[in-house]
Amino acid sequence: MKNSRLNATLFFVAGIAFLILVFYAHFQNPQWYLPAATSVHGLVTDHLFDITMWITLPVFVITQGLLFLFVFLYPHRDDKKADYYPNNHKLELIWTIVPAIVLTWLIVQGLQTWANIKSPAPADAEVIEVTAEQFAWNFRWSGKDGKFGRNKPELMKASTNPIGIDFDDSLSHDDITSKEIFIPVGKTVLFNIQAKDVIHSFYLPHFRVKMDAVPGMRTNFWMNPTMTSADKKEDVKRTTKGLKEVDERLYGQVSDETYKDANGNVIVEKGGIIKRAERDQNGNLVKSTDVVLRLSKAGIKKIMAYHDFNYVLACAELCGLGHYKMRAAITVVTQQEYDKWMSEQTPDFEYQ
Amino acid sequence: METSTQTQSTAVHSHTNDVHIHEHEHHHHQSFISKYIFSLDHKTIGKQYLITAIFMAIVGMSLSLLMRAQLGWPGEQFSFIGKLLGKFAEGGIIKPEYYYALVTLHGTIMVFFVLTGGLSGTFFNLLIPLQIGTRDMASPLLNALSYWFFFASSCVMLSSFFVMAGPASGGWTIYPPLSALPEATPGSGTGMTLWLVSMSLFIASGLMGGINYISTVINMRTKGMSLWKMPLTVWSFFITAILGVLSFPVLFSGAIMLVFDRSFGTSFFLPDGLVVADKLLNHSGGSPILWQHLFWFLGHPEVYIVLLPAMGMVSEILSVNARKPIFGYKAMVYAIMAIGFLSFIVWAHHMFQSGMNPFLGSVFVFTTLLIAIPSAVKTFNWLTTLYRSNIIFTPAMLYALGFVSLFITGGITGIFLGNAAVDIQLHDTYFVVAHFHLVMGAASFFGLFAGVYHWFPKMFSKMMNNTLGKWHFWLTIISLYCVFFPMHYMGMAGVPRRYYAFTEYEWTSMFTDLNRFISIWALIGGAAQVLLIFNFFWSMFKGKPATANPWKANTLEWTTPIKPVHGNWPGEIPEVHRWPYDYSKPGHEEDYIPQHIPYSETGSSNRKGDY
Known part of the structure; x- marks a missing residue:
């Protein structure tokens, strides 16, 4: 059957071309492959990504390759019959147990990494409070006393007091707010995250930080930036x-x-x-x-x-019309620059 | 040997069917309306589902092409889009509110109306009675009702395009508070109400169908059709129906709670202190996360509700056209069961970064990655089925082979996403878009296509055009890979999904030309579907007449008359003697032995331990 031959060949050629293109695209644009992380835990998750890639890539190539190869080798011939080969317990056992072992290993790696990332932040972490709203980010530092003042939903006004800081609480008097994030390099930063209206997601792609900002509850994520x-x-x-x-x-x-x-x-x-x-x-x-x-x-x-390059904070959970441009700048500076920036800030209380 | 242990448990004999024979003899003259519109015949209902699904698929695909126009050429003015969408695309540029409506309705329509309602409705209805050997569904009336609820829900969903503020625009997962608060986004007004009404009707439809499929498979198999002699199609349909019946009610309850939050002042999903546009709302005590649990408790099984039937049909079609028994039939069945079971305990992997307890995340990492095991078994079994086979390249076979390729590609990326730590970067990015479009969207569509090409002769007594079918396949698979493969790279860089434009960030705008490349291939892929639609309707009227068993398949549906009759078999229902995969059996002259051929007629090929 001519048609069979043609389709078998087409399948094989297309398949091999596909595999070649996958690698070609990769080597043509190496910068597209998982750009390097700039946080301590990000390097670990990237490593896990790489491990997964090294495990799955051969599986991908071998299984796709076999698919194309078998299709190429066995197009229909009237003079021949297929093998009657309904099962083989040994084979099936092998390809149940081998993936099970490999996956178990991956699961263990993944769970260890996850547990480390999600463990409580070190006590000396720099704490930044993040408040998300349609379609802006608000940040607050606790100031010299190291304690945040209360905030109340009924005081929230987007133009004057977006976080709803209660200035009757004296702890708030030295709190510092900003629409941008400044953090020192090499120091642990803990983000305490909340949302005013709908769900947003606090996403720092270069630092491998992602955590939903959920109304009615506080979430958090801590990380340690490695590069200014x-x-x-x-x-x-x-x-x-x-x-x-x-x-x-x-x-x-x-x-x-x-x-x-x-x-x-x-x-x-x-x-x-x-x-x-x-x-x-x-x-x-x-x-x-x-x-x-x-x-x-x-x-x-x-x-x-x-x-050009700038670190950025983006929203990663559909939050309404402005979702795609709900961004904020994040700047990583040296400790001296950070201390200097901090000393130049005026607490909101003094504007009241 | 294998069967002797099974027959006892499945000693369902055809006495129910005998009753039917007498009934059906009175039914020969039917009016047009009772024959084609309010039909109770499972074959007609299957076709009704298929035609509705084709229409919905055209809508769903057009929505995606509109999105691709915006993403590939951001800010470009397309005058025809302006004319088409009116105030939603003034000056020919789609507005964000409409873009998000496109995102939402594309997902909803494709997942629920095409790949769930359409795929299940069509093939479960057509194939379950024909392949297990019964004259109709357990309850033909419930079956017809199921279709009409589906039809009504489709109409309600489409009607939301015509309301003032536009359709729902919170994504197909409609996370509250966004979806609950009309003040948060325009689509959460009437559009969202219609979405919820439509989905409630849809779930009612799905349940009526599901209960029917399950009871039909359990109770109405022909003599000799033990469970272990059922084709993998029926196995996968059976398990899928169970998944649907167990999971859809949970979404239903969630939807009702959301209706109450929206309209009757409750606060299931709405917490204290919500401030929208400087206004403090007086909701109290709810949790937005609760919705996510309820939604994904359906939402994840839903993925397999979409995928398992495609797997079943692909297994069948691969075996028929490879002229070779499916490799590891029992392992395939156990894999379907394992996937079905696991699909219920992995839902929170959609919520790793949602703020739920990270320990819960750990549990779901474990269960999620386990799914790779039965998936790997299925893949290797398909590959081994092809080893030393004798492949006939029908369009259905090409699609089945394409399915395997897409399933591998899309399945593998699931291993990245299933690991919560790696998912931090990839969650809600284009990596996810690429993953689920390949493994669940495109792969299930390939199952659907394969099924249409394979069973078209059974539905319409005509053959589809092979050449058009093959062109359709090649154009479709090439454009699919060109559309979805590059998206992995965008996802690795962290480009979030559901973005109206990527021009707002330096880090996403580096993909401008890649996005245009994707959009161009999406248009080509979309245009290629015209081949299928033309082929489908043209062949229905002008196609070559079908023969009784055009693919030389073993299953029972090919023993029915070419022109379908009410009750399926004019005489007695054939008795089943063997498993459905006796292809190329040594010692038999032909390369197939249908299920109803007794061993007494195939002495030369019988072997010890025959299935």
């Missing part, structure tokens, strides 16, 4: 800098040189972000503000550029 924002920015710049083709992939990257058009007008400065077209008041795209368009118009084919 400045160091990480430099690191990303170093690894991503290069001559890059002028196309839309450049959006959001940083130009490493100043580029001008034929008339000498600056298109993008050294250190400037390569921006998309902006919109005017009517919502129409203004093409002259699009850096990539201007570069290609000026006949520039390639430019030196690198990726």
Whole structure:
């Protein structure tokens, strides 16, 4: 049967092409594979991810490979009969017990890691209170006394007192609030997380921190950042800098040189972000503000550029219309910078 | 040898069927309405489910393409989308409130209306009576009611597209408080009410169907059809029906509680001190986590309610077209049972990062990863079934093979997600989107496709076009992999799911071109489905006439007349003598021996210890 042969071959070729593409895609874009974590526990979970990958990747290749191979080897022939091979207890026992052993090992690894991550935070941890609301994050530090003042739902006003701090409680008088997170590198930080309205999720992708912010209860997560924002920015710049083709992939990257058009007008400065077209008041795209368009118009084919990097806090639980832009900045600084920043803050109480 | 121990427990004989024979002889002249609309015949009801599901699938898929248009070309103005959606996409750009409605309704429609209602409704109805040898369901009336509840719930769900504030937009999991508070998001108004009404009807439909399937399989098998002679299709349908009956009521109770929270001032899921838009609400004492437990107590078995029937059909189709017995029949049955049982004790792996007690997470890591064992057994058994086989590449077979590939790819990523510590990074990201679309969405769809191509001749007495079927397969599987495989990378980087646009963050905007690539392949994959729809309706009228047993299969449905009759068999129901997988048995001239052929006629091929 010709048709059988064709489909068998197609299956085999497509299958092998699939496996090759999987690896090709990986080696073409190694930066896409689980970007390195910047927290102590994150390195451990990444290691667990890698272990799982090393166990499952061969299984993936072998089982898919066998599937394609068998399909290729046994297309229908009228002159032949399939093997009558209904069962084999030994084989079945093997592929029940072997996965069971491997999985048991993985489970043990996973549970140990999980237990460590979820163990109580060290007593000297820097505590930050996180309050999520549609669609903003609020942070509070306890100040010099190391104790947070009460907060009350009835006092919550998004514009003036989003956390609802009760200033009748004297513990609140030195509490410091911010819309951004500052934390010192190499020190344990404990986030106590709550939500005002709906469920949000406190997600720091680079630090492998994710914990839902649930109304009516407090959740927490602690971690230890390993790299300051400045160091990480430099690191990303170093690894991503290069001559890059002028196309839309450049959006959001940083130009490493100043580029001008034929008339000498600056298109993008050294250190400037390569921006998309902006919109005017009517919502129409203004093409002259699009850096990539201007570069290609000026006949520039390639430019030196690198990726910008900022740590970020994102919401990871659907919380309404603004969910996709419910972000906050998180900056990791050295202990000295942190102490300096802290000393410059004015407690909210003093604004009252 | 194997059977002798089993026959006692399943000594169900055909006396019930004898009664039916006499009844059915009076029923030859039926009006159009009683024959095609309010039919009580399981085969017609199966077709009704299928046609409804095809319509719902087209809607569900179109919603996903609209989402992909937004994600692939954020901010681009598509004038036809503007015309289609009106105020929800002014200037041709989909608004966030509508995007979230798309997310919600795509998930709801695909999971419940296509892959649960559609897939189960179609094939359970068609195949259970035909494959176990009975004239209809235990209760044909309940069966018809089940379909009409399904139809009504589909109508209510679709009607939510036409309410002012738009359909529900809290995701298919509708976590409160978001879904409970209309002030929190526009979709939580009338749209959410309709969602809950629709799902309540849907669950009622599912229960009527489920009870019926279970009692039919238990009570109405033909003479000789012991449990251990049932095809794997029926086994998987049977276990699936049990899962549905045990888990759906829990969602029902959750939905009722949510209705009370929304409309009658209770606080099951709403805690003290909720402040929405600076307004303090006076709910008290509820827990949002409670909803998640109730939802996922259904939600996880639901995954297997969707997947197990596909597995059963794939096992059957693989064996028929490989012309080889399914390898490890009993192990396959035990694996179905194990998966079914485990599916009830893994639900909280959807909640590792929800704030529930981390110790509970540990327990669920353990149970979740255990599911990989029966899954591995099934995969290896399918592969061994193909070893030294004699494969006929029908479109159904291609889909069955594609199922195995998708199941492996999507199943393996489950091992990452099932480990709570690794899940911290991957939870609610595109890694999850890739995982469940491959292992449950696409794989179950492949089961559905395989079933449609394989049993079309039984449904419509016509053959589908093979060439179109094969083109459909190749375009579909290539686009599926191109759509979902790259999403793993986005997930590793931590790109969250349910984002209206990825342009707000540097760390997500690096995937701009990847997202466009995905969107383009989604469009190709979507367009490829036209081949199936055309093939389906064209073949129904113009297809080649079917032969009695076009795939040379062993199961009982192929012993019925080509033109289906009410009561299925014009004469007596055949008696079953052997298991359904006697393919390529040495000593027998042909490469198949149907179940109703007694051993006395196959002396040359009988062997010691025959099933």
